[in-house]
Amino acid sequence: MRVLVMSDIHANYTALEAVLKDAGQVDETWCLGDLVGYGPDPNAVVEEIQDIPNLTCLLGNHDVAAIGKMPLETFNGDARRSLIYHEKVLSASNLDYMRTLSSNTKVCGDATLAHGSPRDPLWEYILNSFSAQLNFDHFNTTSCFVGHSHIQCSFMMDGNSKRVTLGQTTPDVVVELRPKIILNPGSVGQPRDRDPRAAYAIYDTEAQTWTPRRVSYNIPEVQERIRSAGLPEKHALRIADGW
Incomplete structure (x- = not known):
């Protein structure tokens, strides 16, 4: 199955459209969260997400x-300003859809999905080997897929030494999955x-493989x-x- x-x-929305087009035909789509925040198109993104089959x-x-x-006070000033705007413009139907979704970890086959981390699905950033090490006991699948940091990377645990290493994944270079590994698709x-x-x-x-990908999109249009x-x-x- 191609996911x-x-x-x-x-x-x-422009970046999302580029990703969906570049990915081509897939059997399923797994989205690890943060549909909204920061950007200008909350309604368009949520509506597009709802139309994706096998999601x-x-x-x-x-x-x-x-x-x-x-509470919005949880966020820094700029992030809070964007969320205040999104609260105002998101349609009732899109808010209702978002309320049907879960913020908890989810197991899909041999992969565990979380937004932040398996031990703290909403807030923990896995940014280094130490934070990754603390999370390997919190999932039982071969792989764990996380987002939140906006950094495309991997953390692999050695089965013998239990040492965790950080890897900066390279676009289009296939990663062969083996127990245990934490992977971030990036933002x-x-x-x-x-x-x-x-x-x-x-x-x-x-095949138990993970292929990180990147695709260009019209950034000036989104900035406008x-x-x-x-x-x-x-x-x-x-x-x-990209910072």
């Missing part, structure tokens, strides 16, 4: 805030690994919509450089 794995779309979708921390289940709408291209991955359930909506300038600037 599109993506995360952190952050209301960037498994989690909520991220920005999504939970947008549906009123987390569709706001990458933070200095590569502004939209990030995602293809998971082959039979960010500015027209009166959202923080920082959000327009960072998508151009």
